[in-house]
Amino acid sequence: MTAMPTLKTYETPVLAEWTDYNGHLRDAYYLLIFSYATDALMDHLGLDSAGREASGHSLFTLEVHLNYLHEVKQGEPVEVRTQMLAHDRKRLHVHHTLHRPGEAEPLAASEQMLLHVSLDGPRSAPFEGVVLERVLALAEAHRALPRPEHVGRVIGLPG
Amino acid sequence: MTAMPTLKTYETPVLAEWTDYNGHLRDAYYLLIFSYATDALMDHLGLDSAGREASGHSLFTLEVHLNYLHEVKQGEPVEVRTQMLAHDRKRLHVHHTLHRPGEAEPLAASEQMLLHVSLDGPRSAPFEGVVLERVLALAEAHRALPRPEHVGRVIGLPG
Numbered sequence: 582m583t584a585m586p587t588l589k590t591y592e593t594p595v596l597a598e599w600t601d602y603n604g605h606l607r608d609a610y611y612l613l614i615f616s617y618a619t620d621a622l623m624d625h626l627g628l629d630s631a632g633r634e635a636s637g638h639s640l641f642t643l644e645v646h647l648n649y650l651h652e653v654k655q656g657e658p659v660e661v662r663t664q665m666l667a668h669d670r671k672r673l674h675v676h677h678t679l680h681r682p683g684e685a686e687p688l689a690a691s692e693q694m695l696l697h698v699s700l701d702g703p704r705s706a707p708f709e710g711v712v713l714e715r716v717l718a719l720a721e722a723h724r725a726l727p728r729p730e731h732v733g734r735v736i737g738l739p740g
Numbered sequence: 741m742t743a744m745p746t747l748k749t750y751e752t753p754v755l756a757e758w759t760d761y762n763g764h765l766r767d768a769y770y771l772l773i774f775s776y777a778t779d780a781l782m783d784h785l786g787l788d789s790a791g792r793e794a795s796g797h798s799l800f801t802l803e804v805h806l807n808y809l810h811e812v813k814q815g816e817p818v819e820v821r822t823q824m825l826a827h828d829r830k831r832l833h834v835h836h837t838l839h840r841p842g843e844a845e846p847l848a849a850s851e852q853m854l855l856h857v858s859l860d861g862p863r864s865a866p867f868e869g870v871v872l873e874r875v876l877a878l879a880e881a882h883r884a885l886p887r888p889e890h891v892g893r894v895i896g897l898p899g
Contacts, residue, residue, distance in 0.1 A: 602789060602792075603798075603859075607772075607775060608771065608775050608778075608801040608804065609768055609769070609771040609772035609774070609775040610768070610772075612767065612768040612771045612804075613766075613768035613769075613772075615768070616766060616767050616768040619767075630761060633761075639762075641808070642767040642808050643807070643808055644805075644806065644807050644808065644893070644895050645767065645771075645804075645805070645806040645808075645895075646803075646804070646805050646806075646895050647803065647804040647805075647806075648802070648803050649800070649801050649802055649803065649804075652862075667896075667897050668897075669897050672897060674895065674896065674897055692895050693895070694895050694896075694897075700762075703811075733894050733895070733896060734803070734894070735892050735893070735894055736803050736804075736805055736833065736851050736852070736853050736892070737826075737833065737853075737892060738826050738827075738828050738831060738833055738853075
């Protein structure tokens with residue numbers, strides 16, 4: 582059995598308004614690109630705007646870890662690949678990597694914990710219905726994928 | 741001896757273009773606010789644009805951890821407080837928290853590892869001259885501050 586590959590969740594060129602004084606993608610805008618990739622993951626799971634409105638549920642970001650591996654310049658095309666690492670009744674543990682199109686080497690990596698919430702609180706809520714089915718299907722599809730390099734890290738200086 | 745307080749490094753209202761479908765600050769724009777706070781920290785250390793040009797050095801972000809603790813709505817005023825946690829010859833380990841003005845409770849926290857680089861590579865380079873003096877002075881001023889709550893975390897589901 583071969584694992585389903587990671588999902589390609591976002592593609593964009595690096596926009597001028599995302600760059601710093603030096604013409605490179607600013608740290609926060611790597612996360613904006615990953616944030617749009619999370620939106621696409623929500624679409625995939627049935628939590629697009631129609632799904633959010635119909636179900637009254639959405640995903641909130643609880644925690645994010647980012648590793649910056651290479652600089653990217655204005656105008657360069659990039660794409661995000663997304664892997665589900667784990668889940669429980671209410672949470673998704675996902676991993677995004679940023680790449681030049683078709684290249685294996687990541688430019689950046691982001692590990693994220695997302696919480697399923699009922700928007701009438703907001704309060705945390707278990708996945709249900711079609712969203713639960715899709716979470717389980719994606720988890721199964723990604724079960725055999727290798728663990729990405731930048732997962733489970735602690736920030737700190739040696740010593 | 742009392743520790744110097746954390747630095748107030750940034751103040752802004754939550755801008756409309758930073759909010760999501762729900763009128764709340766989007767995850768990536770918490771990091772943009774922290775990124776502007778890091779710019780202000782660079783100014784404090786003598787690495788403002790004039791200092792970068794004169795010295796040929798800057799700080800690159802290596803790694804970031806973010807904890808989202810409370811939602812913030814469009815138009816709300818927020819401020820960033822910054823603490824130096826540790827440093828070595830080339831790196832700064834810093835911590836930002838986002839607050840409503842004057843409130844102790846954080847809305848979000850971010851731990852960051854920043855690398856001092858010579859822009860002619862770019863390649864990592866030891867702090868030197870006035871920047872080194874200011875790094876040492878800030879480290880000394882923050883030495884007795886308590887360790888913030890959201891430091892050294894690993895993302896993961898229990899079990």
